[in-house]
Amino acid sequence: MSLSLKNRIAVVTGASSGIGAAIARELSASGVKLVLTARRADKLIDLSRELPGEVETVAADIAASETPRRLLERARERFGGINIVVNNAGVLAMGPVDDVDLDAISRMIRINFEAVVRTCYTFAQDFKIQRSGSIINVSSVAAFGTRPTMGVYAGLKAAVETFSNSLRIELGAHGVKVGCIAPGSTQTGMLLDLRSSIGISPDAPPAKAEDVAAAVRFMLEQPDRTNIAGLRIYSACEGN
Numbered sequence: 311m312s313l314s315l316k317n318r319i320a321v322v323t324g325a326s327s328g329i330g331a332a333i334a335r336e337l338s339a340s341g342v343k344l345v346l347t348a349r350r351a352d353k354l355i356d357l358s359r360e361l362p363g364e365v366e367t368v369a370a371d372i373a374a375s376e377t378p379r380r381l382l383e384r385a386r387e388r389f390g391g392i393n394i395v396v397n398n399a400g401v402l403a404m405g406p407v408d409d410v411d412l413d414a415i416s417r418m419i420r421i422n423f424e425a426v427v428r429t430c431y432t433f434a435q436d437f438k439i440q441r442s443g444s445i446i447n448v449s450s451v452a453a454f455g456t457r458p459t460m461g462v463y464a465g466l467k468a469a470v471e472t473f474s475n476s477l478r479i480e481l482g483a484h485g486v487k488v489g490c491i492a493p494g495s496t497q498t499g500m501l502l503d504l505r506s507s508i509g510i511s512p513d514a515p516p517a518k519a520e521d522v523a524a525a526v527r528f529m530l531e532q533p534d535r536t537n538i539a540g541l542r543i544y545s546a547c548e549g550n
């Protein structure tokens with residue numbers, strides 16, 4: 311039987327659009343109380359008004375070193391604790407060697423990997439003490455098969471997968487679950503950039519953000535005795 315998520319408390323990063331907003335909708339419909347974060351406060355507030363459950367919003371740059379602790383403290387203040395963190399915030403910077411924006415690449419390294427590491431450790435310390443909690447990190451199928459011009463993005467997602475697996479092994483015996491979800495082409499603002507850059511056929515229908523969100527809920531609903539370490543969601547006609 312699947313675990314009920316009702317009255318659980320979750321932080322979702324990158325919740326102002328795309329996959330993060332879909333995860334917020336899915337979890338809220340399952341009775342989860344939410345702390346939603348991203349930089350665009352107006353988008354977070356619009357989303358919070360639409361959701362059925364209790365929601366707190368925190369407008370912040372996830373790459374700022376103090377943000378993970380702010381999120382943890384806000385969850386404790388508003389809801390009295392924390393059970394779930396979904397590290398979804400991410401950006402895509404890519405380009406050929408003669409036209410690469412190194413500042414954008416550096417920013418991506420901070421957002422797509424360093425911020426995931428900081429957030430995981432900040433929440434994992436609490437989860438280990440309370441002997442429960444779930445961390446889900448959004449990686450990418452690019453972690454398992456890169457293409458020219460997007461090696462840093464793919465490498466960072468591979469790093470997220472490996473780091474998450476190590477944490478899973480370290481924390482499993484302490485009642486803490488860690489898993490990754492790796493979307494393929496998913497209909498969001500980020501995909502529009504990616505499709506034009508690497509030439510995925512516009513005829514190949516992408517997955518929807520809701521499909522990824524449903525899979526996140528499925529991972530979280532597993533009984534205490536199991537931990538789904540990773541799921542890959544390719545769109546049906548996608549090669550890699």
Ligand SMILES: NC(=O)c1ccc[n+]([C@@H]2O[C@H](COP(=O)([O-])OP(=O)(O)OC[C@H]3O[C@@H](n4cnc5c(N)ncnc54)[C@H](OP(=O)(O)O)[C@@H]3O)[C@@H](O)[C@H]2O)c1
Pocket residue numbers: 323324325326327328329330347348349350351353370371372373398399400401421448449450451492493494495496497498499500501
């Ligand atoms: N779409 C795909 O095909 C696909 C495939 C594989 C993996 N993914 C992964 O899925 C995740 C979500 O992406 P998406 O497709 O839903 O794209 P998206 O619609 O562009 O969403 C990205 C989210 O990350 C937030 N974000 C970006 N930089 C941030 C920062 N410095 N601080 C705080 N929040 C920040 C954005 O919010 P603000 O701009 O408001 O800060 C936004 O909410 C990413 O990790 C991405 O790598 C996507």
